[in-house]
Amino acid sequence: MPHLEDIEIQLLLEGIYRYYGLDFRNYALASLKRRIWNTIRAENLTTISALQEKVLHDRECMERFLLNLSVHVTSMFRDADFYIAFRNKVIPLLKTYPFIRIWHAGCSTGEEVYSMAILLQEEGLYHRSRLYATDMNETVLRKAKEGIFPLELMQQYTHNYLQAGGKTYFSEYYTAAYDSAIFRSSLKDNIVFSPHNLVTDSSFNEFNVIFCRNVLIYFDKTLQQRVHHLLYESLIRFGILGLGRQESLKFTPYEQQYEALDVREKLYRRIS
Structure with a gap:
């Protein structure tokens, strides 16, 4: 007999899908339960059914729930070795193209896309690149578009930048204003937020590079397969796919369609 909590979760997600068109039905259940109960407590409710009633009748509650449900753990030049591998193994390939399209899927508040804009500028490629930064959550997307981050994070971001092979002073890319760091508007010239x-x-x-890092781990197998199909169809032949450390192409229908450029840093090139 199904557990009552699981039935309530199914009804909640089905209601959200039918009313708002947002589909969380194939998200990994353990992570989903945690985030649902965090929202229930934050809204001073006691049951999943009560949350269902509130999110379907109160759009602002739905916005808060969406923020809880989305994962926004990110920082600039996070995983420095990934950026070093990208500089060494991918940049030489990109230099052979007259124009470069890059997709940051699930860009969150934008730290990854600004990191890549800086890297491309330092490698002399930004002027012929177009970066597409997308996320399902329009609240974090607006924050990403602003390009304003807490000044207190800049010390850590500077360290990450230098570890990632940065070629100048990180402070050249932003202006400090009160307790905020405002990144140079020129970094946004070739970024499309959507x-x-x-x-x-x-x-x-069709893209030369797709980053979908630390997103797939929150999906179940069915949804992972769907997203892998989307990513494969969106890459040009010999295009580059970047995944997160805990993610892999193993046991997917597309495993044989890629070659690994860097196994540890999960950089792959589509070969067929």
């Missing part, structure tokens, strides 16, 4: 849901939306372009 809502996109990996679960329900389709491909919208």
Whole structure:
């Protein structure tokens, strides 16, 4: 007999899908339960059914729930070795293209896309690149577009930048104003910020590079397969796919369609 909590979760997610068109039905259950109960406590409720009633009748509650449900753990030049591998193994390949399209899928508050803009500028490629930064959550997308981050994080970001092979002073890329760091507007010249849901939306372009890092771990196997299909269809032949450390192409239908450029840093090139 199904557990009552699981039935309530199914009804909640089905209601959200039918009313808002947002599909969380194939998210990994353990992580989902944690975030649902965090929202229940924050809204001073006691049951999942009560949360269902509130999110379906109160759009502001739905916005708060969406923020809790989305994962926004990010920082600039996070995983420095990944950026070093990208500089050494991918940049030489990109230099052979007259124009470069890059997709940051699930960009959150934008730290990764600004990191890549800086890296491309230092490698002399930014002027012929277009970066597409997408996320299903329009609240974090607006924050990403602003390019303003807490000044207190800049010491850590400077350390990350230098570890990642940065070629100048990190402080050259932002202006300090009160307790905020405002990044140079020129870094946004070739970035397009747009809502996109990996679960329900389709491909919208062909890309030379796709980053989908630390997103797939929150999906179940069914949803992971769907997203892998989307990523594969969105990459040009010999395009580059970057995944997170805990993510892999193993045991997917596309494992043989890629070659590994860097096994440890999860950089792959589509070969067929």
